[in-house]
Amino acid sequence: MNATDAYDVLVAHRPTDxxxxxxxxxxxxxxxxxxxxxxxxxxxxxxxxxxxxxxxxAAVAAAAAVALELGxxxxxxxxxxxxxxxxxxxxxxxxAPVTLPAGSYLHTVAREEQxxxxxxxxxFDMDTxxxxxxxxxxxxxxxxxxxxxxxxxxxxxxxxPTPSLSTPDVAFLAGLPTTTEALAAYLAGHTEGSSxxxxxxxxxxxxxxxxxxxSPALARAAIGALARLPEVRTTRVQFAGHDCxxxxxxxxxxxxxxxxxxxxxxxxxxxxxxxxxxPQLRFTRTVTDQGVVTKVPAxxxxxxxxxxxxxxxxxxxx
Amino acid sequence: MPxxxxxxxxxxxxxxxxxxxxxxxxxxxxxxxxxxxxxxxxVAWRRPEQVPDDPLPxxxxxxxxxxxxxxxTSRRADQLWFAAVREGWAMTSPAADAGLxxxxxxxxxxxxxxxxEREALLLTAWDGLTPQQAAVVADCSPRAFTVRLHRARGRLxxxxxxxxxxxxTRAQPQPVATRIIEESS
Numbered sequence: 001m002n003a004t005d006a007y008d009v010l011v012a013h014r015p016t017d018x019x020x021x022x023x024x025x026x027x028x029x030x031x032x033x034x035x036x037x038x039x040x041x042x043x044x045x046x047x048x049x050x051x052x053x054x055x056x057x058a059a060v061a062a063a064a065a066v067a068l069e070l071g072x073x074x075x076x077x078x079x080x081x082x083x084x085x086x087x088x089x090x091x092x093x094x095x096a097p098v099t100l101p102a103g104s105y106l107h108t109v110a111r112e113e114q115x116x117x118x119x120x121x122x123x124f125d126m127d128t129x130x131x132x133x134x135x136x137x138x139x140x141x142x143x144x145x146x147x148x149x150x151x152x153x154x155x156x157x158x159x160x161p162t163p164s165l166s167t168p169d170v171a172f173l174a175g176l177p178t179t180t181e182a183l184a185a186y187l188a189g190h191t192e193g194s195s196x197x198x199x200x201x202x203x204x205x206x207x208x209x210x211x212x213x214x215s216p217a218l219a220r221a222a223i224g225a226l227a228r229l230p231e232v233r234t235t236r237v238q239f240a241g242h243d244c245x246x247x248x249x250x251x252x253x254x255x256x257x258x259x260x261x262x263x264x265x266x267x268x269x270x271x272x273x274x275x276x277x278x279p280q281l282r283f284t285r286t287v288t289d290q291g292v293v294t295k296v297p298a299x300x301x302x303x304x305x306x307x308x309x310x311x312x313x314x315x316x317x318x
Numbered sequence: 319m320p321x322x323x324x325x326x327x328x329x330x331x332x333x334x335x336x337x338x339x340x341x342x343x344x345x346x347x348x349x350x351x352x353x354x355x356x357x358x359x360x361v362a363w364r365r366p367e368q369v370p371d372d373p374l375p376x377x378x379x380x381x382x383x384x385x386x387x388x389x390x391t392s393r394r395a396d397q398l399w400f401a402a403v404r405e406g407w408a409m410t411s412p413a414a415d416a417g418l419x420x421x422x423x424x425x426x427x428x429x430x431x432x433x434x435e436r437e438a439l440l441l442t443a444w445d446g447l448t449p450q451q452a453a454v455v456a457d458c459s460p461r462a463f464t465v466r467l468h469r470a471r472g473r474l475x476x477x478x479x480x481x482x483x484x485x486x487t488r489a490q491p492q493p494v495a496t497r498i499i500e501e502s503s
Contacts, residue, residue: 020336
């Protein structure tokens with residue numbers, strides 16, 4: 001090793017195309033190619049696309065009890081969505097704001113479960129949980145738990161380099177429009193990458209709500225924006241023990257068999273979770289506890305490198 | 319779409335899907351990689367005019383953006399590169415033990431690099447990009463990337479050297495202690 005530069009060693013062990021077929025098998029490649037082909041055939045398309053399906057893939061979680069509570073028959077049936085969402089928007093607008101003064105954190109405990117539904121189901125199955133603490137600047141301290149193995153990952157701290165709809169901080173959200181019309185226009189102009197413009201708006205609006213940091217006025221506008229989407233349906237359900245409005249999005253033409261839903265507390269508008277079902281898998285995230293606390297547990301909050309400044313954070317190491 | 323576009327796209331997938339997968343594997347769970355690859359080539363299908371003659375860097379940028387869109391604040395991305403490199407490591411040494419020791423040595427050294435340094439190393443050494451191409455994927459100027467890569471190579475070398483001294487007194491190479499740092503992009 002001393003005679004050879006470490007970088008050259010790395011280069012020498014680069015996997016060849018043939019090596020990659022160990023994981024990227026011909027069958028797997030063909031399956032993905034088929035999915036691309038299906039879009040080619042079915043979607044003449046907008047000039048852009050965005051993936052959201054992996055939200056599902058990425059996360060997980062669904063208390064089995066939740067699935068039982070919902071029942072398959074309740075899922076995507078439509079209800080008078082406009083009136084239900086308008087009422088919910090007003091409810092959310094009247095909710096007491098979540099404030100995070102210096103030294104306080106939004107504490108969230110959640111479970112994420114994902115179940116594969118097809119032959120490669122083992123690749124999708126996951127049962128995890130996490131506990132996180134978020135401050136007003138959007139910094140997140142988080143611990144992940146693999147519920148199947150019982151292992152707990154070391155705590156990590158994360159700060160998004162740029163606040164966004166999916167990684168917001170309080171200031172970012174405070175700068176967003178708080179009327180339905182203006183927020184809908186903002187989302188239409190600032191979200192991209194989904195299968196459709198409406199799906200992107202749905203994702204952006206639910207990202208804001210999921211963060212738990214949206215002001216009541218912003219939450220009202222976000223729910224109002226959801227009410228404008230023709231693909232959105234609502235159903236009153238029990239979710240994780242809460243009386244919720246299930247707000248689901250389905251676009252059979254672009255994503256056949258895929259339904260994404262968020263569950264908003266009927267009395268407050270607070271999000272308690274989300275589900276995504278597709279022909280390949282079912283994903284559920286359930287928030288089991290959320291509230292403002294004044295400290296991050298010591299082992300979590302101390303001496304952690306900040307990934308948003310990797311160079312500085314690790315200087316002196318190695 | 320005209321047939322030549324369809325053929326070109328099919329050929330694009332055949333030639334580059336595995337490399338897009340390998341890139342995705344370092345940043346998302348394996349179960350998510352198919353989606354990333356699929357979405358990447360759907361973008362290419364929908365934006366044929368944007369696909370350059372040398373398409374891999376462009377495809378990796380698309381994949382990078384898709385991954386960024388997907389990721390929540392909570393992905394354990396820093397663990398993913400480790401598994402991806404370990405699994406993808408092409409064994410070239412005739413002696414299995416020596417090959418494994420070498421792999422662990424480099425993995426440990428990569429773990430001593432910063433996230434951006436490590437990505438610079440892997441974009442060039444493993445994804446096979448030139449520094450100019452890798453700069454596009456890393457979203458920085460070629461000059462900045464070159465400096466980063468130079469620094470990364472130095473850190474990698476130092477980390478290997480640091481291990482080899484004490485290693486002489488150890489019977490077996492030590493397992494890598496992966497640092498847990500979230501990726502931010």
